[in-house]
Structure formats: C-alpha cells, structure tokens
Amino acid sequence: xxxxxxxxxxxxxxxxxxxxxxxxxxxxxxSAGAAAAKIAAxxxxxxxxxxxxxxxxxxxxxxxxxxxxxxxxxxxxxxxxRVDSHMIFLNKQDNASGTLSHTGVQWTFSGTIxxxxxxxxxTLEAASNAIVGxxxxxxxxxxxxxxxxxxDSYSVAGNILTANFxxxxxxxxxRVITASEVPVPAAxxxxxxxxxxxxxxxxxxxxTV
Numbered sequence: 001x002x003x004x005x006x007x008x009x010x011x012x013x014x015x016x017x018x019x020x021x022x023x024x025x026x027x028x029x030x031s032a033g034a035a036a037a038k039i040a041a042x043x044x045x046x047x048x049x050x051x052x053x054x055x056x057x058x059x060x061x062x063x064x065x066x067x068x069x070x071x072x073x074x075x076x077x078x079x080x081x082r083v084d085s086h087m088i089f090l091n092k093q094d095n096a097s098g099t100l101s102h103t104g105v106q107w108t109f110s111g112t113i114x115x116x117x118x119x120x121x122x123t124l125e126a127a128s129n130a131i132v133g134x135x136x137x138x139x140x141x142x143x144x145x146x147x148x149x150x151x152d153s154y155s156v157a158g159n160i161l162t163a164n165f166x167x168x169x170x171x172x173x174x175r176v177i178t179a180s181e182v183p184v185p186a187a188x189x190x191x192x193x194x195x196x197x198x199x200x201x202x203x204x205x206x207x208t209v
Contacts, residue, residue, distance in 0.1 A: 021059045022086055023108050027162075030054040030090075030102035044138035047146070047170040051093045055102045055163060060085035061132045063180045070131065071124050072115025072177060082180040084111055085132035088163060091171025103164040111178035113156045118174040122146025125175050132177070145170050 025036045034054035041058045042050050062084045069076040070083070077083065088107060092100040117124035126142040133139050140146070148154070151166040154174065165172040 021062070021084070021110055022057050023110050025055075025057065025105065025107050027105035028103070031100055036102065036105045036107075041134050041137055043136065045087065045089070045173065046138065046140050047091060047143075047173075048094055050089075051091055052089070053092065053100065055088060055090050055105045055165060057086055057088040057107055060087055060134050060137075060175070064132050066131070070115070070128060070177065072117055073119065073124070075115070077114050077177060081114070083114060083132065084109075084178045084180045085128075086176045086178065087173065088161075088176060089171055089173040090165040090167050091173070092167060092169070094169060099166060099168050101166045103166075105163050105165075107161045107163065107176070109159045109161070109176070109178045111180060112159050113161055113176060113178050115177045116154060116156065116161070116174055117177070118148040118152075118154065120145055120147045120149055122173065125173065128175065132175070143170075146173055148172055148174065 022038045025038055027036060029035050030053055032053035034052070036055040036057075039056050039058050041060070044050065063082055064085065065082050066077060066079050068079050070081075086107075086109065090100065090102055117128065119125075121144060122140075122142040125146065126139070129139040148165075149172075152172055153164045155162045159178065161176055163174070
C-alpha cells in the first residue's frame with residue numbers, strides 16, 4: 001500500500017512540476033453579459049484581429065530562466081529567476097460603438113505573481129515579447145493605449161490578480177509574470193527522497209509488527 005501511495009505521490013509531484021498555468025477565473029459577467037474565460041493561445045494578438053466581449057486569458061511561455069532583469073510595473077524581476085508568462089485582455093470589435101466594461105474578475109495562477117506589465121503604451125509588453133511571448137503568436141509593437149488607462153486597474157494578492165477593464169478603442173492588454181514551478185528534472189531528486197522516506201517508514205512498520 002505504501003508503495004502505491006509513493007507512486008501516486010511521485011506522479012502528482014511530476015504533474016505539479018510540469019504544469020504551471022492560469023488555473024481558474026471567476027467573477028461577474030461583463031457589461032455585454034459574457035463571462036471571463038481562459039482560452040488557447042491565439043495565432044496573433046493584434047488589436048485589430050482578436051476580439052471578445054469579456055476578459056480572456058491564455059498562457060504564454062513557461063519555465064523561462066531570465067538571463068537579465070525583466071521590467072514590470074514599478075520595477076523588475078531579477079535575472080536568474082524562473083518564470084511563467086500569461087496574457088489577459090479585453091478588446092471589442094473596431095466598429096463596435098459604446099464602452100465595454102468588465103470589472104471584479106479574479107484570475108488565479110499556479111504560481112505567485114511576481115509582476116505585471118500594464119503600462120499604457122505597451123512598452124513593457126513589447127520589450128518582453130521575445131523573452132516570454134509565444135513563438136507561434138504574432139505580437140504588435142508598442143502603441144498608444146495598448147495597456148491600461150485611467151479607468152482601468154488591477155490588484156494582486158499572492159497568486160490572484162483582480163482586473164478591472166473599461167474599453168472603447170483600443171482594448172486593454174496586460175502580461176502577468178508568475179513564479180515557475182520546479183522544473184521536472186529538478187523535482188526528480190525530491191521525488192526520490194520522498195520515496196526513500198516512504199520505504200523507510202514501511203521497513204520500520206514491518207519491524208514493529
């Protein structure tokens with residue numbers, strides 16, 4: 001039985017180590033009556049080609065070891081940090097009139113949030129596309145109001161980001177950087193140690209029977 005538990009623990013450890021992502025999203029519907037959702041990464045995230053009626057998010061590169069400090073709102077993440085990247089956006093159709101709002105949306109991640117890129121000109125996002133962006137996704141360069149403006153906001157608590165977006169045109173796009181889970185190769189020694197501990201426990205129990 002202990003061997004079975006040990007195997008299950010090992011599988012669980014590997015699964016945890018190899019999957020770092022947006023784990024859930026919750027909150028009220030948008031002003032258009034739509035719910036926030038995690039989506040598969042689109043082929044491009046240009047303002048004139050990707051639209052929605054509620055906040056959407058997707059995972060970008062995972063397990064990136066930073067070779068240099070990475071700029072985020074209010075500072076930077078140190079070189080040598082292993083990170084995961086995620087993008088959240090709200091962007092209505094170019095020809096749609098009026099305002100689209102979606103507030104109080106809570107995004108939960110598997111890792112602690114280390115920083116957010118939300119500057120109005122999108123310069124932080126543009127500067128990091130080659131580092132944490134997806135190779136298969138086309139990103140724009142920096143442009144006015146790519147990020148958040150005066151009526152937009154976000155707050156961070158551990159691994160949860162609460163986003164409040166209000167858009168006309170262009171939309172709101174932010175990048176969230178989280179601490180990466182332990183890579184699988186690095187997790188293997190931990191798994192081995194755990195299994196050894198379980199084996200020792202089994203031997204001790206047999207001796208006491």
